[in-house]
Amino acid sequence: MKQTKTRGDLDGFQRITWEQALKEIATKHNAVFKKYGTDGIYSIYACGSYDSRFQAAQNGPMGKGTRNALRYLGVPAVFFASYSTHQNTWVGTGFTGMSGGCNANTVAKYTDQLVLFGSNDLTTRNPNSYSIIRAVEDMKKRNPNAKVTFIGPEFVDTGVTVADKWVVTKPYTDAALIASILYVLIDKTIDSDGNITNDPWLDLDWIDTMVYGFFDSPGYWLNESTGEFDFDTPAPLDGEEREKDVNGVHYRWINPVEPGKSYSAYIMGDDDRLTKIRYDKSSSYTAVQFGARQATRNMDVCSYKSANAGTSYKTKQWYGVKKDPQWASEITGIPVATIEELAALWAKGGKVFATWSGGQQKQADGIPSLLAMQALQIITKNTDVIGTGYANNFDGNVTADPDSSFLNNVGADKDRDVKGYTLYQKPIASCTAWHTAIKMAFGDELKANGYNAQYIPDWGGSNVSKGSVYHDDGGTKAFIVWKRYTKEEAEAAGDPNLEGQVKTYTGSDGKKYKDWEGRIDDAGNGTPVYSGIRLLYNMGGNIIVNQHENSNDSSEMLMKLPKCDYTDADSFCLVSFDNFLSPTPRYSDYVLPGATRWEQQDVIKPAKGGYFYLPQVITPPGESKPNWDLAIEYLKTHEELDSNKKGIADKFAFGDSKTTVESMFKKALKEKFRDTSHPFYGMTWEEYLKNPLLPSKPDDYTISTPSNKAVVDNYIQHMSQNPDRPFVKNQAGYFIKTNDADTGGYNNVTFRTGDDEPYTMTNKGHLFSETVSAPRTPLRYQVYSDMLVWHYENCFNTWHGYLPEAERGQKHRDLDGDAIVYPIPLYYAYEDYFMEAYAGELPPENNRFLLTTTHDRYRSHSSMAENPMLRELSHRVPGKDDKGNFKPANDFNYYATGPDTDFDFGETGVISPLSKTINNDGTVDAQFRDIASYSEIWMNASDGAEKGIADGDLVQVENRIGAVRCVARLSKRCARGFLGLHQGCWYDPRTIDGKTVDVGGNCNTLMASKPSRFDHGNGQQTAMVSIRKINI
């Protein structure tokens, strides 16, 4: 279908042929490519057919990658991370140096205390849940005192199933809880006079020797050969190298942790006991050395201060406050005694394994929470000891039968002949940057069409213009047109690999920058060409409208972007290829029907299973096509339009565009049928199709060994023998590797200078115009990382040469002019986030709820949100039945039914809103009263009583960003003041009393556009809302 009216107009879809659609899209592609090059075109990832090896929307023939169909058209699909894992991918454990956690077998055999920080793993990873359930059963059989503690605002199914204790807390407050746990641990270790207690809960030798930044410390040069500290050689000046070789010995400069700036100084606030305890009360090498330069462990009470003495940020008002349980109790709602009990779990080396599932890292300040968890584990020696650690989850390990793995190599992208087809280097921005990149390019046109960012209060209409980005930056400022080496230039330069790479130049400041089209001189007096995104291939996904935060803004933006004219490079075009007419296709210019997994030939790999070939089970309905067929036909269309492109479809299809998916796999399998050593030996094709599975094998109950285990073992040995000597490099594994600008990085985040990166997906666009000034890792665990701050502030700046010097790198000052990120995992008050994101317009004080959005079992993100049998479990008809039970949804045949009537090629059809039972003013006609269904929203039963809301009532939930309608489900499984609206409902707007209200109940309708701190990812589990009953 092709949209002929305003984008999003349900009366505007014209049915066109595949031939017409592909021809127009190809024409649009060529127009954009001609004017803006590869920079104006993006293909975005989505979750469609996630487990498909071959036809996946996510990274299949047209999805993410550098060797897919789009490669032949000059467009690599590259971007950083995903909406599921953005924050964790960004921060990883590389800034602290800790290892990961445990698998299920390790929990069963070694863990004593399992702490779930809001983990809803059994729901999020349902197919793997048995391994978790069994691990907990076996842990308790081994150790009857082993316990599972669940900390969170919503007692999710994971808690109901495996927890022994639920600690009810407010959302987003984990870093405050952890600060107070550490306060208790310090309090039990050091008395108010600065003396070590008789029964210390913390191991100070461990902290001194192995942990950087818990206490204040002096700067020094580290002799990497001997481990000795050199305090005498002066610190490097600005611009001087922080690493050097002297007489064959490598030295690195370790920054001081300035007085009152360490993590413990923040935790203690104005409690001054740590300014009384002397380093020389301990006898380890580190303590003795530091003690000679610094009288006490901390040289000052907490010295973080705002530039604005009257700051309204709560976060900063608490700098001087001690983070004791009383303080945390008021923030988290957890009783003081419970915080003290929790602290005891970590005392004296208690073996704690902490998991958080995915949710923590989708909060506005999720990264500080993750860092606080890592810090707690490190400080208490719960890292790199088997059975401890920190992880997203602890699924069981299963090794897919290696005999099936050959199927993964058939038709692999790497085997595709791409010789002669330039791989253009592109900036790798956050995957969440798409919307702002579009607005940056089309700002002037949007403004002319009346777009005023009404749903982005912290940006505002006056800032909408070409070249303007909101929430600087996440890589958005790199969406301009770049200068790249042509083939001829690369050859002339003697390096054919340069072809397609972005050129660099040295700015007047001496730093290396990427070169842009329009640069006139080194002073930066040029006119950049804003490419933004002008053609967006949306393969099997509902991100653009539904799954990105702020659905009202996304849909309004799409409505007000220039209408698609496929001949015009300066119009906008969104192409959706999907199984469902979900909200994003509804706002698209072209809607192409995709086949589902059962309707196409494919190789799939179920979770924890091996690969197998899946034949087409039923014929795709209507005109829907498999991904593979779409890719080939699209390339053939390009061949027809441009004779220079002849042969690309054949090249894409490994030599012959008539190749079917089945033919490729049949050939590979038949070889195995003849291979006497293979389990498939002697099978016929028909026999294989009946029984294609090779069973997975448990991996012999392997224990997960932490990567720094040797370091910890050696530390223990070292301290028992000669604690007064440095813990030196020749002890195997001396290095605790954390991110380091010069080493190419470790773990998740890679640092490279601007001009030396190989073009891979792994460097993630974290490019810097220089790295000399980057702080160096101290080669110990870090609970204080100035590298983290440096990284945040300088990230992407090699792409920023076109900007005035002050605007290069990411914006890093808040409304007070203070830093946005800090080297320690301090607790950022959620009130501050809402104050900024809602531009001060918070819900009324007597009706403020905190809302999060865990995964729902009954959708996969937003896929299957229309499935009637699953809607029955997650949606309800308002009211109660005559027995007082809630009324499950039954709006099948009235929900997401597609076009109302068939319409022929060339005709324009009428498509209903998703729910056909709810009128545009929100009313429901009498005949639909028992059919109109809404998503559940979970609410505390006492809160419901207080607000006059009964179980089953229709409610409206709203804030400065948007409004949704849902049915209240009252439960004691919610903390007071908390609302749980599970993610993935489809955006279905109505206009009620002049306001846009989403009766579909999509949580993202309530989510501000402001991205998460540090990573500019999706902090979209964070909203402050009010709730009221709607009388019907």
Next chain:
Amino acid sequence: MRLAFFFDQSRCMGCNACTVACKDWYQVNPGAVRYRTHHTYETDEPGGFYSFVMSCNHCEDPACLKACGNQAITKRPDGIVIIDRNKCTELRSCITACPFGAPGIADDRQEPLGKENWKTAHPAQKCTMCADLLDKGELPVCVRACVAHAIEVGDYDELMRKHPGAVQLNIGDFPYAYNNNQDTSTGPSMLIKPRKKLEVSGNN
């Protein structure tokens, strides 16, 4: 032989895979009739959250069988209680009698098409323990669907022996199961390994 369900409440995570697999297998549209239902019940005690899923309990002495005026309900020698939908005239007495609300009657929306041999538009229906699959030596759909390995079907006594700590469904431990009436005389063929008590600290 007395076929029974075993349900491990300590493993059930409320995913509803069993209830949806059942509806899908038997093509039961959304609506009043559900062969299996799952709820996480909340009791008055602190931390009283109980995941519980149940279909027909194929009782020793089925109240539904005794109540039916059409002799449409029978008990097989292996204990499975079956409704013959061809005999039902929608007297609804089974629905009143069953303490667990197992049988149900659809409406036109849920069951738009009838069958030739039916005497009424929507004869009563309920879980059959997948008797036809069991007869073929296969497992019931719910058992096969359970990700958590929390459901079994087998001989009552053998299941009891296999699962120490399991108890027969009873109104004292599982009051929420008796969601239709309080008839405790039926002898449900349902064994349950109960969930351990939970501690809650905080403001809920």
